[in-house]
Amino acid sequence: MSPGAGNVTGEPRPLRDGDPRRIGGYRLTGVLGEGGQGVVYLSRISLDRPVAVKTLHARLADDAEARERFLRESEITRRVAAFCTARVLDAGVEDGRPYLVSEYVRGPSLDALVATDGPRTGGGLDRLAITTLTALQAIHRAGVVHRDLKPSNVLMGPEGPVVIDFGIARMLEHSTTASSGLVGTPPYMAPELLGGAPAGPASDVFAWAATLVYAATGHRAFPGTLAAVVLNAIMTREPDLGGVPGRLRPLLAACLAKDPAARPGVADLLTALTHERPLPAPPKAVGRRRLARAVAAAVAAAAIPAGYGLTDLFSAPAGIPFGSPVRAPVAGGQQWVLSVVTARLDGRPVVVSGGYDGTVAVADLATGAPVGAPLKGHRGPVWSVTASELDGRRVAVSGGLDGTVRVWDLATGAPVREPLTGHRGSVESVAAGDLGGRPVAVSGGLDTEVRAWDLASGAPLGRPFTGHADWVLAVAVGRLGGRPVVASGDHAGTILVSDLATGVRVAGPARGHRGPVESIAVGRLGDRPVIVSGGGDGDHTVRVWDLASAAPIGRPLAGHRSWALGLAVGELDDGRAVAVSGGYRDGAVRVWDLAAGRPLGGPLLGHRGLIETVAVGALDDRAVAVSGGDDGSIRVWSLGPPYPPD
Structure with missing residues (x-):
């Protein structure tokens, strides 16, 4: 039997002579299983909360490779979405033997x-x-x-x-x-x-x-x-x-x-x-x-409505009703699109995307045709991309699993400089901003830190922002009373607002999501600057917060049946503030009227697989939403009139 965290194939057997009675402060009550590497014991944090405590066999305690593999299991398991594995609660070493505590999954293998x-x-x-x-x-x-x-x-x-x-x-x-x-x-x-x-x-x-x-x-x-x-x-x-x-x-x-x-x-x-x-x-x-x-x-061919011809789908969005596809979905070289942002390059709108294959790609927003070759350099998935301007050049900023932040010249496809390093682990999110006329990038990652970078020099701006106790999944830049601030959300469900120049906390911690804050954006609701956040496993809501105080505004926006992993904010052609969110596993892109606190129209459907990312942009001066996912396609949706009825 494999002694996996949380494993049980029946009722636990009683403790025997030689079995420990306590590990790392956890009182043990039975044995769930035993394998070649270790033993899994049953313990309880409380009467109604059993946990599994896995420890390495005593005979392997002096085996450096076995210890390293055991300790690495804790790090790896924490990275994996909680819905698909037994969640790690604690880990440590006692008397030279590492142990791992996870939720207890009752049921047979x-x-x-x-x-x-x-x-x-x-x-x-x-x-x-x-x-x-x-x-x-x-x-x-x-x-x-x-x-x-x-x-x-x-x-x-x-x-x-x-x-x-x-x-x-x-x-x-x-x-x-x-x-x-x-x-x-x-x-x-x-x-x-x-x-x-x-x-x-x-x-x-x-x-x-x-x-x-x-x-x-x-x-x-x-x-x-x-x-x-x-x-x-x-x-x-x-x-x-x-x-x-x-x-x-x-x-x-x-x-x-x-x-x-x-x-x-x-x-x-x-x-x-x-x-x-x-x-x-x-x-x-x-x-x-x-x-x-x-x-x-x-899949793409099956998704195109029979009433549309290619000419219709590739035309400008004028007259295309709200929520309708602007063009046929295009599957590019990235089989798994993890992040998208819209920008303008040489006068035309483009979409920049980060892929699971480690590339950053640029495509024409109107047609989906690639613009240049993929930008290669990341070693592993590119979790997040954003766009900025540097010395009159349009640049993309990307962050990935390899722990680096990279800056690319979109016109030439060349890296602007050496990768920006400093994060100890995966960079989960990047955002662009401005500090006293200097273009800056902000990044958040697995090391629980938020960092700011001067894009002109590549130098870090001050020390990393602290305050998060868990890995930072999302960052966004906004302005509060004329000064730039950073809104950040973490895996523990905490939102902080920090001064971009100093890193000092301005507001928060705000807590409301019952699970991780998977995505975050900063926008305006009338004259009021706001944060919009998307919830992860166990929550699935979109929530609105006051940027100055981090106080919640209105009720949570509910409708997704999965994580709100993709999130963007913008304005409709009639001036209404909206948020666009993508449900990771429910296949739906949703648009929310922020002032009214309700969905605007029904879900936008078409992706075959997970939705990883959304953005808001403009095409021929009309608002559009852009979405990407693991089906490899980037889809463009009209946000223009005629609008759905109230």
């Missing part, structure tokens, strides 16, 4: 459930496929490759499947070299790992498919009792898909391809599962990138 109750069927199997795939997508979005996805690491909790055990997981930016030995569980290891290649998202897709085969049939895709037999089958034989329902068989067969480049991506799989669009069976030489383009093209 998928492995144990299939063994006792038989294979999953019908809607239950479909739900399992979609929820575990969504969890895998969130894991990859956090910059992590799991490396040991298997039935015993999927807990069938009361609120749905939970993926656990990140003990051998790796950050994607650290997965570019092969490990010194085989790491993983043989029946679920992708062939490239056996050949010494580093693990990547495609390896997790292989393991996911092998897990689904077991769930659907009760037998492994590559059977065998000896590890050598199983590994030989993985390398040389086709998977045993006997008993897999017909609707899933071709999809799982594609995921179990020997060549990782021939496996579909997670976004493509979710599209196929949730929209019943079969994935094309790629020939052996077809790579994943080409397959993704084919799927995206099919």
